[in-house]
Amino acid sequence: MDKLAAAHSGDWRGLGVSILHVLVLDHLMKEKAGHNPSCKYVHLLGEVEDALAKKECDLAVLVAPAGMDHVEEIAGNLEKMPPKSTYFYPKLLSGLLFNSLKNS
Numbered sequence: 001m002d003k004l005a006a007a008h009s010g011d012w013r014g015l016g017v018s019i020l021h022v023l024v025l026d027h028l029m030k031e032k033a034g035h036n037p038s039c040k041y042v043h044l045l046g047e048v049e050d051a052l053a054k055k056e057c058d059l060a061v062l063v064a065p066a067g068m069d070h071v072e073e074i075a076g077n078l079e080k081m082p083p084k085s086t087y088f089y090p091k092l093l094s095g096l097l098f099n100s101l102k103n104s
Helices: 010-014 017-035 045-053 068-076
Strands: none
Touching: 010 017, 010 068
């Protein structure tokens, strides 16, 4: 990861989703398959089990979620979070919510 994502901080490189995308999908899988694999993001373990049972995917990966401490560290380094790393559930049905990242 130090070589593959040298432009990013150690905090960013240490995220599970960063490792998945940069090292596994963009490097190892691309090298092995000769192309970038397609990704489908699901939220429930049952969806993964169903896709595997139906042979709809070649690889299933469970990634540890990024916590607010990760978001704060990476934002503090003036970096953007990697795609799909900030999926927080449940989503608000409408409107915006602003919450301080500082511990009170």
